[in-house]
Amino acid sequence: MNFSSLNQIEKVNAAQFQRDLLQWYEEEKRDLPWRKDKDPYKIWVSEIMLQQTRVDTVIPYFERFIDQFPTVKALAEAEEEDVLKAWEGLGYYSRVRNLQAAVREVHEQYGGRVPHTKEEISSLKGVGPYTSGAILSIAYGVPEPAVDGNVMRVMSRILSIWDDIAKASSRKVFEEAIRQLISEDDPSSFNQALMELGALICTPSSPACLLCPVREHCCAFHEGTMNELPVKTKKKTMRHLHLAAAVLKTEMGEVVIQKRPPQGLLANLWEFPNTELSGIGSPKVELELFLKREYEIETKLKAEPIAKIQHVFSHLTWDIDVYEGRVTDYCSVKENSRLVKAEEVETYAFSVSHQKIWKKAKDE
DNA sequence: AAGGCGGGGTG
DNA sequence: CACCCAGCCTT
Numbered sequence: 346m347n348f349s350s351l352n353q354i355e356k357v358n359a360a361q362f363q364r365d366l367l368q369w370y371e372e373e374k375r376d377l378p379w380r381k382d383k384d385p386y387k388i389w390v391s392e393i394m395l396q397q398t399r400v401d402t403v404i405p406y407f408e409r410f411i412d413q414f415p416t417v418k419a420l421a422e423a424e425e426e427d428v429l430k431a432w433e434g435l436g437y438y439s440r441v442r443n444l445q446a447a448v449r450e451v452h453e454q455y456g457g458r459v460p461h462t463k464e465e466i467s468s469l470k471g472v473g474p475y476t477s478g479a480i481l482s483i484a485y486g487v488p489e490p491a492v493d494g495n496v497m498r499v500m501s502r503i504l505s506i507w508d509d510i511a512k513a514s515s516r517k518v519f520e521e522a523i524r525q526l527i528s529e530d531d532p533s534s535f536n537q538a539l540m541e542l543g544a545l546i547c548t549p550s551s552p553a554c555l556l557c558p559v560r561e562h563c564c565a566f567h568e569g570t571m572n573e574l575p576v577k578t579k580k581k582t583m584r585h586l587h588l589a590a591a592v593l594k595t596e597m598g599e600v601v602i603q604k605r606p607p608q609g610l611l612a613n614l615w616e617f618p619n620t621e622l623s624g625i626g627s628p629k630v631e632l633e634l635f636l637k638r639e640y641e642i643e644t645k646l647k648a649e650p651i652a653k654i655q656h657v658f659s660h661l662t663w664d665i666d667v668y669e670g671r672v673t674d675y676c677s678v679k680e681n682s683r684l685v686k687a688e689e690v691e692t693y694a695f696s697v698s699h700q701k702i703w704k705k706a707k708d709e
Numbered sequence: 710a711a712g713g714c715g716g717g718g719t720g
Numbered sequence: 721c722a723c724c725c726a727g728c729c730t731t
Contacts, residue, residue, distance in 0.1 A: 395726040402717065402725090436715025439729080473728045493726045513710065540726050549724060550720075579723095580712095610714070658715055697716065 362503075362562045363528045363535065369558030370538035373545070375400070378407055383533075385459035385484035386417050386448075392479045393444050393471060397437060400544065406435050417459070420445060421452035429613060429694040438612055443471030461485045474516065479536065488532040490523035492516050495543025496536075501575035502547060505564035511578045584661040589632040590619035590699070592651075592706035593644060593672045600690055601640075601672065603682040610658075615693040617702055618682070619665065628666045640677045646670040652705040656698035667702050669709055 374380070377400065379391035390410060394403045410431050414420040420428070425445065432441040447469035451459055459480070460466050467477045478491035490496075497510040497519050504522055508515040528535040546553045554566050565571040593601040602615050620635035622628055629646055636644050652667040675684055685693070690703055 392726065397714090397725055397727055398716080399718070399725055434716075436717085437727085439714070440727090443728080471728065475727060479726070491726075494724080495726065537726085544726080577723095612714095656716095658713095660713060660715095 358562070359526050362526060362559060365558045365562070366538045366542070367528065367531060367534055370534055370541055374537070374541055375545075378404060378411075383484050385461075385480060386420075387411060388484040389459060389472075389476075389480055390444070392476045393440050394435065396440060396476070398435065402435070406432070417448050417452050417457045421449045421457075425613070426694070430692070433614075433694040434697055434700075438614060440471055442612070446470045447472065459484070461487070463489065474520070478520075482532040482536045484533075486531075486533055488524075488527050488529050490520040490527065491536040491540075492519045492523060493540060495540040495547075496523065498549065498575050499539050499543045499547045502552070502565035502571050503559065503563050505568065505570065505574070507574070507576050509578050510575045511580070586661060586663050587622045587624070587628075588619050588663055588665045589622055589628040589635075589650075590617045590665050590667050590702055591632055591636060591644065591646065592617055592667065592669045592702065592709075593636075593675075594669070594687070595672055595675055595684070598687050599675075599684045600687055601675065601677070601682060602685055602690065602693065603679065606681075611696045613694075614696050614699075616696060616699040617667075617706075622666075629668060632666075632668055640679050640682065642672060642675065642677055644670040644672055651709055652702070654698065654701050654705070656701065663698060665698065665702065667705060669706060 379387055391407055394407055413431055414423055428441055428445050432438060451457060463477060466472055466480060475491055475493050478489040481487040481489045482491055500519050500522055508518050546557050552571050554560050554571060560566045565574050601618060603618055605611050605614050605616060607613055620632060622631050633644060633646060636642055646668040650666040651669050654665045654667060656663045
């Protein structure tokens, strides 16, 4: 804990800060679908979707997801395949597996009622310090901090906090600051207002200080340091992987797909057979050896790839050479694979990279 | 404390 | 290109 930072709070008049912030929020807040009611389940779903994901991206997913799984009971009883399909393209897929596991626990252990104590709600899978604070404050009106990237950026400027927000330990500094500033009357609006301010005014680069409702409370504005805060160290370099993928079609218009393992990258999503290339042989030969080894099938791949696809993740890049081939008398031993009709491919949850592959291959 | 984990928007 | 986004989990 960096107590020197906390002393900065004396620079802010908490009551006046709350009034200025909350008045602005009441006038300027966006009309978002998860703000239509205070159903803890819907707040929960929205908060999981919003982790590392922009509001504009989440909105259509949230509408469809709530339409399809409107209650704790509905999501608890849903098939994982359907839930994953509803999440397709949103990324960080462990979020939705954890969400469904946690919703099932709420359904069974809490009679379908989302718990409202810090200890109980924090014990749910996928619910960390931010999300527990968000659900408690927004759905139940409990004055708990909900410190996300927005709040750290905004408060680093307001209070001139120079702790590195990339460090996990820094979150506690901001939580302690929020505890001293939060509105006890309306913690829901207070927390959401800070995030709204971070999204609309107090942006990472070029903050719109002249439009800011709390600029008179802002140390960085007075000191002219708003463009130097927050302090955030850089992240690591990216790995680069070269893959080859096969779109294998039968005479009957069927296609071979396989399911990824339940742990790790893109867990449980469907994809086309593919292998990481060592660079020893040509991509085509390495892919054929993979298909013979893993599938025990002989394939005739076209000599040239039908597409070369690059897909960038947050921590690595895939370069995929896509080959097409015919299979006859498909009878694979590979248990996580299956043969599906071409028209049904899109009913399975695919990662975006393999959606790109199918987009190229389906018309070939 | 550090790294894995998606995908898209922005300058 | 790099950085960022209503973070959490594992090691």
